[in-house]
Amino acid sequence: MTDRFKKIWCTDFEFRSAPGERPETICLVAHELRSGRRLMIWADELRRLATPPYEVGPDSLFVAFYSSAELGCHLALGWPLPVNVLDLYVEFRNLTNGRELPCGNGLLGALAWFGLDAMAAAEKEEMRTLALRGGPWTADERTALLAYCEADVVALLRLWPVMEPHLDLPRALVRGRYMKAAARMEDLGVPVDLEALAHLREKWGEIKTRIVQRVDADFHVYEELSFRADRFAKYLAEQSVPWPRLQSGALALDDDTFRDMARAYPALAPLRELRVSLSQLRLEDLAVGADGRNRSLLSAFRARTGRNQPSNSKFIFGPSVWIRSLIRPEAGTGIAYLDWSQQEFGIAAALSQDPSMMSAYTSGDPYLAFAKQAGAVPPRGTKEEYREIRERFKAAVLAVQYSMGAESLAVRIGQPVSAARELLRPHRETYRTFWKWSDAVVDYALLRGRLFTVFGWTLQIGEKVNPRMLRNFPMQANGAEMLRLACSLATEQGVKVVAPVHDALMIEAPFDELEVAVATAQDCMRKASEIVLASSPLRSDAKVVRYPDRYQDPRGTRMWDTVWAML
């Protein structure tokens, strides 16, 4: 199918980028596959070019390995993005997703996977250091850097013939289309209150102890800066909180458990925030450029589900949610956080074609609708009248979405396992078509050894299979497809998407354009859901913040207020 392209350009840029800054291009090497034409161009000449030195129109194919970096160089140079992008990193990930890769999924790993000699493309530390050192470079250094850059292009040329037979080109181009959106988002970055960040960085060391004292006043589980498990056990006993334990009998103190328990017991949220902040927060690592934009690699397609997996410490949407309060739109602008309402429930309903589930989603309040369908709430019952029952059914829906069994749900709702089982039972009874479909997903995976999304993002099933993960894959991975498509559509329509956030988008616009931008982005989300699900669209919600207000995640507000008060 690639025969249809008149030109196929394999491309690599050498660049350096300080944390949070746009890439500074050093050189470019590009080889055209059919003619053998070679381009090796140094930065000063690249900056003089208004357009790329190769064809980027509909008849040409742009090939790169992890292309958002190359496309970021296009944007930094003010060049248009190619119409057709084929990313061999993404396609290699798609080919091997779920498999053990002895040499990783980088360029070397891909060459090794296909049994190709990877020595020539091996990263040379001195070359990396030379690139990062910055200019001016001597003539010899330039020659060496160009040769280094060309080695990666040559590796691409060798990878091409072995990967081409595996390509599902139309869908590969849909993934390449997202890499363009990713490049635009990485280029734009999230607006951060630079002054507040500088202040926080300066004072964090000093105030840490005081923050611990302040937050710990409600818990008494810290000894100076050390979390004491014995004290925490005493607190849990006093508060009658049924905390999960390890097989050894010790309290499970990993962050996943803390996050789940903080959801079930919101009073614990500040303690979780504090622990994450003390153990993982490296304010110096937060990649914020001199222009106050948080830019970091989104690591598109890194997760098994095809989701982005940016660095927790460099990206502002890492695990310390209170840090998100540093997000503040620039003067004269606003930002909007847009997410699909009950996205996973909607996806499950549409893909399984369960009529009861679809009608629950359409009702606007699937949790209350579920309670009604199961006969726990009368048909005319309202959310206000049956709040408690609705909450129980909501817990059951979320438990199914998180693939929780009765034991885990029992911990989460602080009820006996029998009560949790009684909560899960109506889900199976009410949504039988969904469960049949979900069983078929597992059957298919085990029989055929793979699962895939509507646009072909594939999971290979290895020997170690977790059926719960398999059940969840269609919801999560198609959710990722939906987000990618929405980002592609929105950025192509000129909406400034500053970041994808799990299953949501954050956009920005000047005050007078904000309303239109929000409507356009929501329209793109609607279209993306319609296309991915081939059904009626999913709804979305918008939370708008205008300068000088700052964005806040409700889970981190208390911690932010505590920290800010000390500053």
Next chain:
Amino acid sequence: MSDISPEEALSPTIDLNRLRLSQNFADQVGVKKQLLVVPIRKPDRQWFIRVRPEPDWSFTTATLTIKEERGSETFIVDRTLWEFLPGELVPTLLVVGISRQSAMFVWPLRLPGSDGRSDGWSRSALAAAELAKTHWIRVAANMPAGAYDVFRASADLPEPEWPEVSFQRVIELAFADRFIRSVDHPVVRRLRGQM
């Protein structure tokens, strides 16, 4: 996987709907649950159940129930043997029920004897089975009353999904090893004091 033409694939205005891969995994893999066992039992007091309503989905016969420490076992007996088991056989209506969890079972319902008399348990069970042909119900023993209480679900619950199987097959599965065809059957021999 490339199920669209090259021209379409490369068109900048490609219709993404044409690229969509079906997520109907059941159609693609064709795994069907096989019905291998059908228990003979009363519905559990916590089950909401329905009864298959068609006339050809019930069967009147004589059954033999053996009560053991671990519970009871119900057998059907070949008509030619009825005369050998006087006083042991009970006229029974066999109906097929299903729970909300899609568990199918054969429900043996005691019919009035030759004298036309029956107790509260039998009468209420028959009435419950009749109601279960059109409504989801739950049946629970009421010991002081000597009858079953019947609870009808008020919610608008969906109709049951019956497995694709014939009544004949259900009965075969249920009574596979509980059909007494000869007087040499160990149960008959025991009842006749022959072992």
